[in-house]
Amino acid sequence: MSNTHEIPQLFEYPAVITLPVQWGDQDAFGHVNNTVPIRWFESSRIHYLQQTGWPTLKIEENLGPILVAIHCNYRLQLEFPDTVHIGARVARVGNSSVTVQHLVYSQKHQDTAAEGKSVIVFFDYGRQKPVRVPEDIRSAIERMEGKT
Amino acid sequence: MSNTHEIPQLFEYPAVITLPVQWGDQDAFGHVNNTVPIRWFESSRIHYLQQTGWPTLKIEENLGPILVAIHCNYRLQLEFPDTVHIGARVARVGNSSVTVQHLVYSQKHQDTAAEGKSVIVFFDYGRQKPVRVPEDIRSAIERMEGKT
Amino acid sequence: MSNTHEIPQLFEYPAVITLPVQWGDQDAFGHVNNTVPIRWFESSRIHYLQQTGWPTLKIEENLGPILVAIHCNYRLQLEFPDTVHIGARVARVGNSSVTVQHLVYSQKHQDTAAEGKSVIVFFDYGRQKPVRVPEDIRSAIERMEGKT
Amino acid sequence: MSNTHEIPQLFEYPAVITLPVQWGDQDAFGHVNNTVPIRWFESSRIHYLQQTGWPTLKIEENLGPILVAIHCNYRLQLEFPDTVHIGARVARVGNSSVTVQHLVYSQKHQDTAAEGKSVIVFFDYGRQKPVRVPEDIRSAIERMEGKT
Numbered sequence: 072m073s074n075t076h077e078i079p080q081l082f083e084y085p086a087v088i089t090l091p092v093q094w095g096d097q098d099a100f101g102h103v104n105n106t107v108p109i110r111w112f113e114s115s116r117i118h119y120l121q122q123t124g125w126p127t128l129k130i131e132e133n134l135g136p137i138l139v140a141i142h143c144n145y146r147l148q149l150e151f152p153d154t155v156h157i158g159a160r161v162a163r164v165g166n167s168s169v170t171v172q173h174l175v176y177s178q179k180h181q182d183t184a185a186e187g188k189s190v191i192v193f194f195d196y197g198r199q200k201p202v203r204v205p206e207d208i209r210s211a212i213e214r215m216e217g218k219t
Numbered sequence: 220m221s222n223t224h225e226i227p228q229l230f231e232y233p234a235v236i237t238l239p240v241q242w243g244d245q246d247a248f249g250h251v252n253n254t255v256p257i258r259w260f261e262s263s264r265i266h267y268l269q270q271t272g273w274p275t276l277k278i279e280e281n282l283g284p285i286l287v288a289i290h291c292n293y294r295l296q297l298e299f300p301d302t303v304h305i306g307a308r309v310a311r312v313g314n315s316s317v318t319v320q321h322l323v324y325s326q327k328h329q330d331t332a333a334e335g336k337s338v339i340v341f342f343d344y345g346r347q348k349p350v351r352v353p354e355d356i357r358s359a360i361e362r363m364e365g366k367t
Numbered sequence: 368m369s370n371t372h373e374i375p376q377l378f379e380y381p382a383v384i385t386l387p388v389q390w391g392d393q394d395a396f397g398h399v400n401n402t403v404p405i406r407w408f409e410s411s412r413i414h415y416l417q418q419t420g421w422p423t424l425k426i427e428e429n430l431g432p433i434l435v436a437i438h439c440n441y442r443l444q445l446e447f448p449d450t451v452h453i454g455a456r457v458a459r460v461g462n463s464s465v466t467v468q469h470l471v472y473s474q475k476h477q478d479t480a481a482e483g484k485s486v487i488v489f490f491d492y493g494r495q496k497p498v499r500v501p502e503d504i505r506s507a508i509e510r511m512e513g514k515t
Numbered sequence: 516m517s518n519t520h521e522i523p524q525l526f527e528y529p530a531v532i533t534l535p536v537q538w539g540d541q542d543a544f545g546h547v548n549n550t551v552p553i554r555w556f557e558s559s560r561i562h563y564l565q566q567t568g569w570p571t572l573k574i575e576e577n578l579g580p581i582l583v584a585i586h587c588n589y590r591l592q593l594e595f596p597d598t599v600h601i602g603a604r605v606a607r608v609g610n611s612s613v614t615v616q617h618l619v620y621s622q623k624h625q626d627t628a629a630e631g632k633s634v635i636v637f638f639d640y641g642r643q644k645p646v647r648v649p650e651d652i653r654s655a656i657e658r659m660e661g662k663t
Contacts, residue, residue, distance in 0.1 A: 088535070090534075090535065090537075091532070091534065093534075093554065093557075093558045094394075094395070094557065094558060094561045095394055095400055095402065095554050095557050095558065097394060097395040098390075098391055098393060098394065098395070099390070099393040099394070099395070099397045099447075100283065101395045104261075104391055105257065105261060105286045105289060106254045106257045106258050106261070106391065109253065109254045109257050109289075110254050110537065110539050113252075113253060113254070113537075113538065113539050114537045114538060114539065117538045117595075121596075135248065137293075137296070138253045138293055139292065139293055140290070140291065140292045140293065141253060141257075141289075141290070141291050141293075142288070142289070142290045142291075143288065143289050143290075144287065144288045145285075145286055145287055145288065145289075148285070151395075151561075152565075236387070238386075238387065238389075239384070239386065241386075241406065241409075241410045242409065242410060242413045242542075242543070243406050243409050243410065243542055243548055243550065245542060245543040246538075246539055246541060246542065246543070247538070247541040247542070247543070247545045247595075249543045252539055254539065258389065258391050261389075261390065261391050262389045262390060262391065265390045265447075269448075299413075299543075300417075396579065400557075401553065401557060401582045401585060402550045402553045402554050402557070405549065405550045405553050405585075406550050409548075409549060409550070431544065433589075433592070434549045434589055435588065435589055436586070436587065436588045436589065437549060437553075437585075437586070437587050437589075438584070438585070438586045438587075439584065439585050439586075440583065440584045441581075441582055441583055441584065441585075444581070
């Protein structure tokens with residue numbers, strides 16, 4: 072994955088994952104179905120959060136992230152075979168929310184295939200209400216974004 | 220499905236489909252995964268387009284819709300078992316684009332579970348460029364939206 | 368769903384669910400993808416187990432079913448739009464295992480689209496070993512299969 | 516992927532693909548859902564067929580493979596994060612059918628996570644009937660299986 076460092080479109084993305092397009096990702100139009108980049112966004116978001124130390128894999132002590140909104144612009148029609156590099160970066164940290172930007176880069180097209188953002192809220196599943204993003208997560212995000 | 224006519228949140232939606240939540244729609248958080256409402260949006264969008272006479276099922280004569288953007292706000296954590304009613308209505312018809320609004324209503328919660336919109340463009344797959352939404356599709360949309 | 372009682376292929380299936388084929392269930396061959404009937408099997412299996420009183424939705428007290436094998440014969444190429452009725456019945460109860468038979472009936476084709484079976488084991492997730500199918504589940508299965 | 520050559524379980528598999536487990540592959544039991552290895556089987560099957568020169572990506576001249584049966588034994592409960600290596604090999608070539616064996620190896624468990632087989636038939640979609648597996652495909656399979 073080291074070569075993703077040479078892709079200008081991904082320069083600002085501290086977390087990048089690489090996935091092959093699978094044949095079954097395609098729908099009856101012969102293109103990657105629109106739900107697939109949304110799954111890729113999820114995978115890149117979790118890859119990012121893992122690196123901040125946030126317990127994203129399980130809901131621990133009733134605390135976990137919850138997705139409240141997603142937006143995606145589809146730029147290219149992707150087909151199998153191809154390989155995509157999916158970047159995630161945090162654009163904004165609010166009181167309880169974090170806005171993550173996503174970019175999907177197609178190796179075959181050598182261009183951005185989709186980009187968008189998701190808004191997650193740190194959530195107390197037990198009390199069913201948002202909680203403030205903890206200080207250690209804020210610090211980890213700042214480190215990843217190179218703002219410290 | 221006739222009872223969906225009694226759901227105020229869906230009053231403005233001329234096309235409504237009803238689907239059960241499947242157990243496998245849930246992810247490791249025990250809730251319906253975020254990609255699932257995006258699939259529901261797609262199904263409701265196609266249900267709407269079918270009623271306008273647009274050839275949505277196959278790309279015929281190289282013409283078909285192409286999705287260019289999607290937005291979804293997740294309002295409730297859905298769980299199996301539940302039944303959802305998904306409404307679609309056209310908010311705007313541009314030159315080559317159509318903006319569709321979607322609403323997912325949970326029968327268990329008796330409330331809106333998710334809402335959002337998608338932007339589709341009528342596209343000539345052969346020449347790889349957008350084309351003007353045909354007049355008969357415009358008329359069909361106007362009829363469905365009760366604007367004629 | 369009451370009309371599924373008139374489908375001879377489903378006469379022996381005490382649990383039947385009905386689902387629409389979704390457009391997005393289709394792959395690049397323009398047919399329902401092979402993973403989709405496997406999801407339908409899962410949904411019908413869980414529908415059956417729910418009726419036996421088994422806690423299938425969550426792992427409770429560390430006990431839950433675990434799938435150990437699946438087999439599917441694909442008989443027809445399904446397309447959107449269509450509606451499928453999926454039947455589940457128990458073919459055999461062993462010490463810790465239950466063999467479930469599945470049948471997918473296509474309303475459009477008026478014929479069996481796929482059939483197969485799955486083997487589940489009642490499992491203690493805490494101790495990571497199979498446990499004997501409890502007596503009340505055995506009785507519930509016998510009642511459903513009309514063998515009491 | 517070169518290191519997959521050192522995995523004894525995959526020694527006999529001439530085609531191997533490597534995929535990360537995605538967080539969203541997990542279901543409400545916190546394990547990879549049973550439909551996911553079926554998708555992996557598909558991806559490895561297509562990877563194999565690509566190497567035989569068979570036009571698997573599109574239906575060309577109305578000829579293409581069609582899946583008629585699948586079987587999967589689930590051996591391990593997989594979780595995110597993990598990486599899987601999926602092998603495919605041809606066990607038998609009949610008149611119009613090819614039986615493919617699949618093996619999913621988990622890097623985290625250092626063991627076989629699932630194995631099974633699929634039966635594909637070479638099919639004339641235009642006339643809707645099976646056709647004999649062409650000689651060049653037979654030769655390509657023999658070469659891949661090291662039987663020439």
